[in-house]
């Protein structure tokens with residue numbers, strides 16, 4: 001009998017999930033909200049985030065990244081440029097009065113895929129969005145997201161034909177280590193693709209925000225810490241405009257969930273995240289280092305010991321650090337840090353990563 005590898009598992013999961021996508025209103029975005037944010041010049045302001053519903057990431061349909069199930073939010077039906085335009089107009093209309101009254105603000109337009117892929121956002125819709133955004137005098141920054149294969153001369157000049165403001169493209173670089181990016185994430189992009197996108201964008205004065213995944217599958221906690229530190233410093237060296245760490249969260253319907261359910265994957269400890277942020281910020285004090293906190297504190301997201309009071313406290317600290325860039329905020333101690341230290345130590349001696357720490361606690365109890 002043929003042994004199933006994770007790519008077979010991935011294919012099966014995607015196929016069954018694609019069938020389960022629900023039909024939603026084509027003319028409404030997935031979500032839109034306003035929040036505090038930090039600009040590229042380190043000033044704090046407001047940002048409007050719009051998550052557009054599209055036909056989904058083409059790469060996810062082919063299997064995609066092992067931690068991702070964004071495809072579930074996408075539309076199972078064909079969407080036209082008009083549908084995307086209606087979604088965008090709805091979001092802007094909803095916050096129009098607030099936006100007009102702000103001194104300045106930024107806009108983030110995400111698709112849980114690639115904004116620059118015509119299959120997700122047709123050229124006509126992109127042009128409409130750029131044109132509408134250019135009418136705001138107080139718009140300070142614009143952020144979009146894309147896989148690097150769509151960051152071309154053509155798409156970049158399209159942006160600059162309409163917009164002279166600060167623009168950043170978020171790219172899921174995930175790790176600077178080719179082997180981790182390929183085998184532990186299945187990202188399907190090479191270092192060459194990344195460097196090409198960064199260099200090309202520089203010519204248009206467009207920044208690249210590097211999304212880095214903290215603790216992909218198949219690697220141990222200690223390796224994850226070292227990989228994240230090395231990846232961030234390397235991304236800064238090649239000229240990325242900011243770093244946005246994404247501590248892994250176990251998405252429903254991902255390969256990561258498959259291993260999580262078998263107790264062969266544990267999301268990162270918050271102690272690891274504090275270490276990473278402190279080290280990167282210390283080494284690169286003038287760079288903008290951010291950390292996403294979606295899922296943080298929950299069992300499926302980055303957490304320390306379950307139910308420990310420090311989970312909530314550290315989550316708040318990560319949010320404050322992202323806004324202020326003040327490294328001192330990250331200093332914190334809690335008794336459960338000892339468990340993390342033991343976990344790192346025991347895992348180092350293991351052939352495979354440990355999974356849930358209860359396994360470690362049971363082992364420690366056995367020997368005590």
Ligand code: SF4
Nearest residue numbers: 057060064065068112
């Ligand atoms: S992480 Fe990004 S590139 Fe990878 S499958 Fe998900 S949406 Fe596509």
Ligand SMILES: [Zn+2]
Nearest residue numbers: 308310334336
């Ligand atoms: Zn604790």
